[in-house]
Amino acid sequence: MQLDQAQIAICERSWLDNLDLALHVLRSRAAGITASALAGIVPLAALNYLLLSLAHSRRFSDDMTSGAILVSTFLVMLEAPLATAPLTLYLGQAMFVNKPRPRQIAREFWTCLPQLFVLQVLLRSLLILPIMTWIVPYGIWPYLNEVILLERNPLFSRQGHISTLKRNTNLHRNNNGEFLLSAIGAGCLAPLLIVALWSTQRILLETLFNFQPPWGGQVIAFQAVLWLVVVYFTVARFLCYLDQRIRTEGWEVELYLRAEGDRIARRIA
Numbered sequence: 054m055q056l057d058q059a060q061i062a063i064c065e066r067s068w069l070d071n072l073d074l075a076l077h078v079l080r081s082r083a084a085g086i087t088a089s090a091l092a093g094i095v096p097l098a099a100l101n102y103l104l105l106s107l108a109h110s111r112r113f114s115d116d117m118t119s120g121a122i123l124v125s126t127f128l129v130m131l132e133a134p135l136a137t138a139p140l141t142l143y144l145g146q147a148m149f150v151n152k153p154r155p156r157q158i159a160r161e162f163w164t165c166l167p168q169l170f171v172l173q174v175l176l177r178s179l180l181i182l183p184i185m186t187w188i189v190p191y192g193i194w195p196y197l198n199e200v201i202l203l204e205r206n207p208l209f210s211r212q213g214h215i216s217t218l219k220r221n222t223n224l225h226r227n228n229n230g231e232f233l234l235s236a237i238g239a240g241c242l243a244p245l246l247i248v249a250l251w252s253t254q255r256i257l258l259e260t261l262f263n264f265q266p267p268w269g270g271q272v273i274a275f276q277a278v279l280w281l282v283v284v285y286f287t288v289a290r291f292l293c294y295l296d297q298r299i300r301t302e303g304w305e306v307e308l309y310l311r312a313e314g315d316r317i318a319r320r321i322a
Contacts, residue, residue: 061148066296068235072242075289082147089143089158090284093136098276101128105272121272129279131181134173134198136280137287138162144291145203161202168201168208168217192236193229197221199294224297235293243282250278 066074079086105121142161146153200206200221210216215223225232254274258264266274 061292061295063295063299065299066292068238068293071292071296072289074292075285078144078288078292079285085143085147085153086140086284086288088155089139090137090280090287093139094280094284097132097136098280101125101132101276102269102272104128106269122275125272125275125279129276129283131174131178133283133287134177135169137283138165138169138198138202140284140287141198141202141291144288145199148295161205165202165205169198171208172201172217173198192233194221194225195232195236195290196224196294196297199291200224203294224301228297228301239286243286246282246285247278250281251275254278 061074061078105124108121108124139158139162142158143153146158201217204217204220206217206220207214208217210219251274258266
């Protein structure tokens with residue numbers, strides 16, 4: 054692993070630049086991103102389908118109701134950090150390794166799972182249930198997942214190691230306004246992408262194939278659209294996380310010094 058030879062150029066970028074770069078990353082790493090994303094998404098998507106099926110009543114029409122759409126959206130938003138954890142770990146490896154190793158990704162995921170459950174499932178659930186607190190997990194702590202998965206600090210501080218929440222606070226300090234604007238932008242763009250993809254999907258099926266999917270097919274198709282948008286914003290958020298570290302911590306300098314240290318250590322050995 055050459056820390057100063059990243060697959061993506063280490064430099065400062067704007068939020069819009071990272072959104073554009075995310076499309077290029079999705080194209081160039083399509084196979085790995087698809088596999089890692091499906092590994093986390095498929096089990097939760099199956100659970101969502103089961104829950105919606107149990108709640109579905111024959112009194113409803115064959116079309117998805119607004120209630121089913123809202124519940125699907127809420128479940129995906131709640132599950133996104135856990136579902137995209139393998140994808141985030143893959144992206145972290147793909148920065149410096151041409152062929153990331155699935156076994157290592159799986160091992161790191163299981164190592165981080167307790168913290169993910171506590172901070173991104175339990176804590177997020179408590180913050181999201183009161184509507185007014187949605188700003189905290191989505192606007193003020195946008196990179197908590199990356200801190201948990203890629204930096205792997207202990208849950209509680211100990212000698213020589215700061216806790217995950219302390220590290221998260223340090224990373225997000227003094228940038229709340231910028232993060233809030235980015236969250237508002239994502240909150241405006243994501244629904245537009247969902248509507249565009251969902252409408253295009255239905256128009257193509259009905260116009261070209263004269264096919265109206267049943268209720269179950271519509272649920273699966275709508276969840277597929279939601280998860281596609283989640284994957285795109287996960288890649289974009291990962292790039293924004295790198296940009297945040299470059300801007301506030303001089304990460305590119307740290308990588309260069311660590312790479313030089315590794316080379317010197319190898320020569321001495």
